[in-house]
Amino acid sequence: MFNICTTVCRKQPKVHKLIKQVDVTNLTKHVLGFKSLQGQELYSRHSKSKKNKKSQNTPVKTLESLVEPVPYTSTHTQPHGIGEELGGTLAKEKILGILTQFYVRKEVRKFAEENGIESKFFHKSFQSFRKFCCDEENLPVELHLILSDIAAGAGHVDDLLPYFLQHTKKIFPHLECLEDLKKISDLRNPAN
The missing domain is CATH 1.10.1740.140 (Rna Polymerase Sigma Factor; Chain: A)
Structure with missing residues (x-):
């Protein structure tokens, strides 16, 4: 599982540098056939600064939410009736x-x-x-x-x-x- 890390510069303790990595574990669980976490949303963890409160509750997309059905078009050519x-x-x-x-x-x-x-x-x-x-x-x-x-x-x-x-x-x-x-x-x- 990839985590989002926070490092603090020693000279300027208020400056935060975020190293963001993609969290693909939930997508991998779906593709690999593991039991999915249906109805549950995973949230990424950011630093506890006030700036990142909005991004703290960013849901991770699942395979089911990414894939949309293709519109069905009938391909059979049979006489009517x-x-x-x-x-x-x-x-x-x-x-x-x-x-x-x-x-x-x-x-x-x-x-x-x-x-x-x-x-x-x-x-x-x-x-x-x-x-x-x-x-x-x-x-x-x-x-x-x-x-x-x-x-x-x-x-x-x-x-x-x-x-x-x-x-x-x-x-x-x-x-x-x-x-x-x-x-x-x-x-x-x-x-x-």
Whole structure:
């Protein structure tokens, strides 16, 4: 952990020289997969002079606060209405009910954490997935059929996991290369 040090000149005791170094430990914990300090803010320590009172409570940014989701653009090119022909029409209320059941399941959150999706990322990706499912006029055929099966009682909400994970990796592309980021950010071993 890097600290911010203060040195005092012997000739002029009131003059302070700050040596500032970047505190990357919280970012490294996220990238290396350690348990994050969610809901807690870390503060840097400065000298106790009155000038630095404002900078004393400067929060350190976390990976979750730095990464914003990429706007999702649909890339599937299917003829319009195939999903409706095979599975029937889906009411928006039914889709919202299914997605709410999906969101509250603990198993889904556990699966997301195993795949590197932290709580804020999970919430943001769910919002994007819900918007995609409700606002898209021409859903992918597989997703439309799974939603209609769940609405009819023939499927389970866990069947949405692969589509949710695929959607999440499109809006958070860093999840695709998370292992590489872990290797790069591990400063214990020199570069080869």
